[in-house]
Amino acid sequence: MQCNCCVTVNRIRLSAALASELNDCLAGTRKLAGKETQAGFAFPMLQDLIRTVKSTPVIQAQGQVVALEGLRIEASGPRGALRLGALARIGGPEGNLAEIVGFRDDYAILLLCEDGGNVFPGAPVFFQSQPAMLYPDENWLGRIVDPFGNPVDAGPPLSRGSYARPVEAPPPPAHARTRIDEKLHLGVRVMDLFTPCGRGQRLGLFAGSGVGKSTLMGMLAKGADADVIVIGLVGERGREVREFVEDALGASGLARSVIVTATSDAPAPARRRAALSAMAVAEYFRDRGKQVLCLLDSVTRFAMAQREIGLAAGEPPTTRGYTPSVFAELPKLLERAGPGQVGQGGITGLFTVLVDGDDHNEPVADAVRGILDGHIVMSRQIGERGRYPAVDILKSLSRLASQLQSPEESDLVRSVRRLEATYADMEELIRIGAYNAGADAETDRAIRLHDGLSAFLTQSESDPTPPEGVFEGLKAIYEASA
Secondary structure (H helix, E strand, O other): OOOOOOOEEEEEOOHHHHHHHHHHHHHHHHHHHOOOOOOHHHHHHHHHHHHHHOOOOEEEEEEEEEEOOOOOOEOOOOOOOOOOOOOOEOOOOOOEEEEEEEEEOOOOEEEHHHHHHOOOOEEEEEEEEOOEEEOHHHHHOOOOEOOOOEEEEOOOOHHHHHOOOOOOOOOHHOOOOOOOOEEEEOOHHHHHHHHHEOOOOEEEEEOOOOOOHHHHHHHHHHHHOEEEEEEEEEEHHHHHHHHHHHHHHHHHHHHEEEEEEOOOOHHHHHHHHHHHHHHHHHHHHHHOEEEEEEEEEOOHHHHHHHHHHHOOOOOOOOOOHHHHHHHHHHHHOOOOEEOEEEOOOOOEEEEEEEEEEHHHHHHHHHHHHHOOOOOEOHHHHHHOOOOOOEEOOOEOOOOHHHHHHHHHHHHHHHHHHHHHHHHHHHHHHOOOOOOOOOOOOHHHHHHHHHHHHHHHOOOOOOOOOOOOOHHHHHHHHHHHHH
């Protein structure tokens, strides 16, 4: 790259993670050896290693800002030392955080990850050579963090975990994953009955604005039979974050949850990284044998953030302005959820898709639908009639339903769907009084079933349903309509 770049040598600080790992190793080795000697004398080699790492200098690439164009920052730097997705500090070692999103000629293209005013032509840029990492820990449960692992809930400082999780990690090998053979009880009647979810399954929640998806997410966080809940709030309105935590999630839901958030005013790289960081936290708990429910709201805003990044990096816009990288990044993100390998837990993913103008065939919705293992469609019309959660059982499906339900349960659900489809076909005539009772036996039964089913599927956010008796309740309503 340009000759005005330089390389500085700074004394590296030993990370808490590495120090912890080495000390744990030391303690474990002493225990195995059956010796209770002092650490400074028992294993001098490990002690020397700790001291060596503490004193090892690190090469840090440094360049400078050469151009500003809108949100885009161009900076020089040493060729070969920079990588796509790496972070940098502008203005000083503790300056404004930015991310490398592309390259042009001999310059790196950066976008700010946080607001700041230290960006000007000639400002020094300190590039981080290592990939972005998080250090999750069990003590993160009940906390709200930003995409970089910093607390934003006014609580005490977060403890640093014992090992690093890359923010952008590949999914487990497809052939090494376990099969999905166990049902995950969600605590929401309409979903447990008509869109059953297995442990490690990935479902999409498709809804327009104001249909009640945030409330439904709170119900899932409180009622789902999972060990840990990881919630990614991407591009949410700042006012709604606290409302979601206090009202929809509640104290019981928060106690077993980690929330990663980047509000709508955050720069695009931060909003994108919020989704990636939420998945990294979920992977940490999965690797520890936990069954994790990952709720990401929303995939659409992740795609919008990636679109902003792609356009700034010079990608050509395609359908509705989305750049090609959007449709490359979506499967990379979503495939990270799913069952783990043998000996690990699993990540059950529920990803919300904010359909633009209630158009369920818009590009992001269409792409996500093809990646996931099922989709749950929320209907504005159903919500307007007072049934919440406003899930349309005729348009929603789980691709693993036949594996998770018994033959008797599958037959019952299929029969109820058929009657609801009959009612939907005749609904307009029924409402205007044009249908005469007795004209068709199937329609008559559908009318008798509809009101009881609607009442049964209506559920308040403070009323999680236990797994026992759900199908018995549906069966009673179906038999009563005969």
